[in-house]
Amino acid sequence: MNILVINSGSSSLKYQFFKMPVKAPICSGLVERIGIEGSYIKHTVFRGTEKFITEKSAFIADHGEGLNQVLALLSEGDQAVIASPDDIVAVGHRVVHGGENFSGPALITEEVKVQIKKLFSLAPLHNPVNLKCIEVAEQTFPKAKQVAVFDTAFHQTIPQQAFRYAIPDHYYKDHGIRVYGFHGTSHKYVSEEAIKWLNKKDSKIITIHLGNGCSMAAVHDGKSVDTSMGFGPLSGLVMGTRSGDIDPSVIFHLIEHAGYSLSQLSTLFNKQSGLLGVGGSSDMRDISKLAAEGVDGAILALELYAYRIKKFIGSYAAILNGLDAIVFTAGVGENDKFMRASVCNELNYLGIEMDNALNAQYTGGIAEINTSESKVKILVIPTNEEYEIAHQCFSLLA
Known part of the structure; x- marks a missing residue:
């Protein structure tokens, strides 16, 4: 299954392309300084033990233009890894904040996008650009399934005595004031690898x-x-x-x-x-x-x-x-x-x-x-x- 992973920041966009379930990526890249002078792209294709690196310096106005550049690198030239956008079956998006609504990955629907938008105030530097990249990817890869993976999801198993603050109850019920936790994707991955290592x-x-x-x-x-x-x-x-x-x-x-x-x-x-x-x-x-x-x-x-x-x-x-x-x-x-x-x-x-x-x-x-x-x-x-x-x-x- 061809899956493109997008990890977007306020002025950057990291990506990797996988043919799942194979763990090693087919290619990876980084778009830096989006919307800032000195925009830069580094794209690496892995073929066996060899690496083929493409580097480009050109102003990239926004994440939409950045994704179009990524599509071109994936599908054009001698090191193309797909023939067209339709070869991408799914696009996986890192979304920083999922609140209490998401304890696992979610197939992106209009309702999911509404929930991501509601959480803008809890992650103002990340959720807005995460949502923007989702909307751009829907246009760039129209036949692909869009999936959100939330940084907060892994921590939804934390018990109430650990996630609640000792303040009046209505601040939790009315405003969602609680421990959410972050870096959940990383903590989940390395803890699972540790469990396998320890058997x-x-x-x-x-x-x-x-x-x-x-x-x-x-x-x-x-x-x-x-x-x-x-x-x-x-x-x-x-x-x-x-x-x-x-x-x-x-x-x-x-x-x-x-x-x-x-x-x-x-x-x-x-x-x-x-x-x-x-x-x-x-x-x-x-x-x-x-x-x-x-x-x-x-x-x-x-x-x-x-x-x-x-x-x-x-x-x-x-x-x-x-x-x-x-x-x-x-x-x-x-x-x-x-x-x-x-x-x-x-x-x-x-x-x-x-x-x-x-x-x-x-x-x-x-x-x-x-x-x-x-x-x-x-x-x-x-x-x-x-x-x-x-x-x-x-x-x-x-």
Whole structure:
């Protein structure tokens, strides 16, 4: 089954093309800086062990034009992978927020689009552009089934005592104020891979997604029972530019005593905090380099980052009443051996003991980096959100 996966951001569009159920993509690509000067496309076709890369620099006004460029790359030239748009059976769309309406993938209908639109206020940077890409894809690939896969869906199994806030009941009933959680596609994929690796369905796993955005999930027998992001993607861990958990009293104080507006506070906590605010850069590679040079702010940023993760490991181990494995994934989780070591240091009381040599030697794929005596497995599992979206589409349609 030919499935095109679209993962759209506010000014970008990632895509992969699969012939399901084969896991390896036929091609993949990225359209960057949509609507901004310096628009750029990188398209890669995989044929056996060879890669054929096409790169283009030309202004792309909007996501519609971006998708038309993608269609041309898929269907034209020596490296074409389809003859026409009609060869695409399904288009799978990553949609950030599904609220309480969606606990799995959904075949897109007018009613589904209405529900996505109703959630604009909960994901203002993502749901509008997700819906726009759905509508453009309906025109670009008119015979294909359009399927939405929601970031929040995996976390719909979280019990009420974990997703409710201790505020009056009507704020939940009337305004939907609750924990929704995000990065669900990634947490679902790596937790399922961990269960297969452990060969243990009755499992207790903590998944740790560390990129520019960071989140963790407690996964019991394959189901999410708690997660660090809440009503929006600001809470929980220290991130590239987001503060993570902060006492709401700080917000009240800055409004009352420093004259901050709500817009200024949103910018502060979402775009000027985290690694950037403390260490001077939102990129972990820059922070690590500055810390190695002895820059105090960068050293503190790394300490805060690791400390917050350790706190959540402890709390989730308590919630799960035991632990079989912790899983590192995403850009930092997969590539930063020093951060993995910092997180796992002095967790032996929980049965978490890292093998420093295995951690340092890790170069990719699924691997254990714990000692042979460690009661808890420490796994590194590369996330594959695009394949997970394709897999969910295939399962729904097949």
